[in-house]
Amino acid sequence: xxxxxxxxxxxxxxxxxxxxxxxxxxxxxxxxxxxxxxxxxxxxxxxxxxxxxxxxxxxxxxxxxxxxxxxxxxxxxxxxxxxxxxxxxxxxxxxxxxxxxxxxxxxxxxxxxxxxxxxxxxxxxxxxxxxxxxxxxxxxxxxxxxxxxxxxxxxxxxxxxxxxxxxxxxxxxxxxxxxxxxxxxxxxxxxxxxxxxxxxxxxxxxxxxxxxxxxxxxxxxxxxxxxxxxxxxxxxxxxxxxxxxxxxxxxxxxxxxxxxxxxxxxxxxxxxxxxxxxxxxxxxxxxxxxxxxxxxxxxxx
Numbered sequence: 001x002x003x004x005x006x007x008x009x010x011x012x013x014x015x016x017x018x019x020x021x022x023x024x025x026x027x028x029x030x031x032x033x034x035x036x037x038x039x040x041x042x043x044x045x046x047x048x049x050x051x052x053x054x055x056x057x058x059x060x061x062x063x064x065x066x067x068x069x070x071x072x073x074x075x076x077x078x079x080x081x082x083x084x085x086x087x088x089x090x091x092x093x094x095x096x097x098x099x100x101x102x103x104x105x106x107x108x109x110x111x112x113x114x115x116x117x118x119x120x121x122x123x124x125x126x127x128x129x130x131x132x133x134x135x136x137x138x139x140x141x142x143x144x145x146x147x148x149x150x151x152x153x154x155x156x157x158x159x160x161x162x163x164x165x166x167x168x169x170x171x172x173x174x175x176x177x178x179x180x181x182x183x184x185x186x187x188x189x190x191x192x193x194x195x196x197x198x199x200x201x202x203x204x205x206x207x208x209x210x211x212x213x214x215x216x217x218x219x220x221x222x223x224x225x226x227x228x229x230x231x232x233x234x235x236x237x238x239x240x241x242x243x244x245x246x247x248x249x250x251x252x253x254x255x256x257x258x259x260x261x262x263x264x265x266x267x268x269x270x271x272x273x274x275x276x277x278x279x280x281x282x283x284x285x286x287x288x289x290x291x292x293x294x295x296x297x298x299x300x301x
Contacts, residue, residue: 007020007021008020008021008196008197008198009021009287010121010287010288010289010290011282011287011288011289011290012289012290013278013289013290013291014290018287019290021121021167022075022169059091059092059093059096059258059259060091060092060093060094061091062090062091064091064092064093065089065090065091065092067092068086068089068092068095069086071092071095072086075169077169080104081100081101081104081171082098082099082100082101083098083099083100083101084098084099092259093258093259096168096172096258096259097172097173097239097256097257097258098171098172099173100171100173105119105171105251105292105293105294106294107250107251107294108250108294108295108296110296110299112299112300113250113296113298113299113300114177114178114250114266114273114296114297114298114299114300115175115177115178115250115251115293115294115295115296115297116162116164116177116291116292116293116294116295116296116297117162117164117174117175117176117177117227117254117264117266117293118164118166118170118171118172118173118174118175118264118293119166119170119171119291119292119293120164120165120166120167120170120263120264120290120291121164121165121167121288121289121290122162122163122164122165122279122288122289122290122291122297123162123163123165123283123288123289124160124161124162124275124279124280124283124297124298125141125160125161125162125163125283126160126275126280127158127159127160127270128141128143128156128158128159128160128161128267129143129157129158139204140204141161141204141207142205142208143156143157143267145205145208146207146208146212146228146265147214147226147228147267148186148188148208148212148214149186149214152216152226155224155269156224156226156267156268156269156270157270158270159267159268159269159270159272160267160268160270160272160273160275160298161265161266161267161268162177162265162266162268162275162297162298163207163263163265164263164264164265164266165195165196165197165263165288166257166262166263166264168259168260171292171293172256172257172258172262173253173254173255173256173293174227174229174253174254174255174256174257174264174293175251175252175253175254175293175294176217176227176242176248176249176250176251176252176254177225177227177250177266177297178217178219178225178250178300179219179220179247179248179249179250180217180218180219180220180225180247180248181217181218181245181246181247181248182215182216182217182218182242182243182244182245182246182247182248183215183216183217183218183244183245184215184244184245185213185214185215185240185244186213186214186215187211187212187213187238188211188212188213188214189211190208190209190210190211190212190231191209191210191211192210192211192231192232192233193206193209193210193232193233194206194232194233195207195210195230195232195262195263197288207230207263207265210230210231210232211230211231211238212228212229212230212231212238213228213229213238213240214226214227214228215227215228215240215242215254217248223269223272224269225266225267225268225269226266226267227254227264227265227266227267228264228265228266228267229255229257229262229263229264230262230263230264230265231257231260231262232260232262232263233260237258238255238257238262239255239256239257239258240254240255241253241254241255241256242254242255251293251294268298271301272300272301273298273299273300273301274298274299274301275297275298276296276297276298276299279291279297279298
């Protein structure tokens with residue numbers, strides 16, 4: 001399909017422009033998901049857990065330190081945000097899931113605001129039951145399969161979604177979009193295919209076929225949000241750092257992804273939030289919006 005050959009574009013509020021994404025490993029991704037032989041190889045090899053575990057092992061080796069400086073320089077990563085100096089990391093993975101200074105990601109203080117849970121490119125879906133426009137027209141989102149619990153999915157039927165896609169160049173820790181009491185985290189088994197739009201344009205079901213981890217957040221008024229981390233190629237594990245059963249504040253760290261691209265999907269109950277007008281405008285055109293963790297994604301209604 002011609003649409004699948006299109007570059008990945010997103011809206012960048014800081015420039016006011018629609019920009020083309022500089023995709024890490026784009027040539028390989030297009031071969032793996034747009035070429036028939038590549039798709040066959042992906043099914044046979046790359047989505048298998050052992051491939052990601054092997055690649056993760058490589059990124060954990062001391063020799064991988066040599067990749068850090070070229071990566072920083074090639075992608076213009078801001079070292080001023082790092083909580084530790086770049087030369088202090090003992091592997092590429094340690095650099096990849098680095099912590100940053102709290103001042104680098106201020107959390108919006110409006111009590112009604114819901115913030116982006118991660119840095120990345122974000123797509124807002126106002127009603128999961130009514131829209132067929134995600135990364136490609138005609139594909140619908142299977143909420144029950146994605147959540148992995150039919151009874152829980154009923155509580156979110158007709159609700160909204162925020163899909164936050166992290167690229168390898170992004171800050172790779174994820175955070176809570178709102179304050180509340182956090183429940184336990186449930187791992188849902190699955191494969192490890194790419195969550196890049198290059199892959200999702202062809203097969204949106206990757207989002208509910210990949211390995212993912214689901215956490216329920218209960219707000220003070222009794223309403224609920226679901227935060228679901230989706231693993232991808234070379235993301236063999238999703239690491240959770242929060243304390244189960246605790247009261248958490250908006251913007252508190254929830255966990256991190258090791259090497260690779262991944263995404264965080266926040267699921268809202270119906271009529272509980274309203275996305276910002278700018279986010280809705282660009283999402284309605286099929287464009288992701290770049291934003292950083294802590295910035296306003298929506299407001300409670």
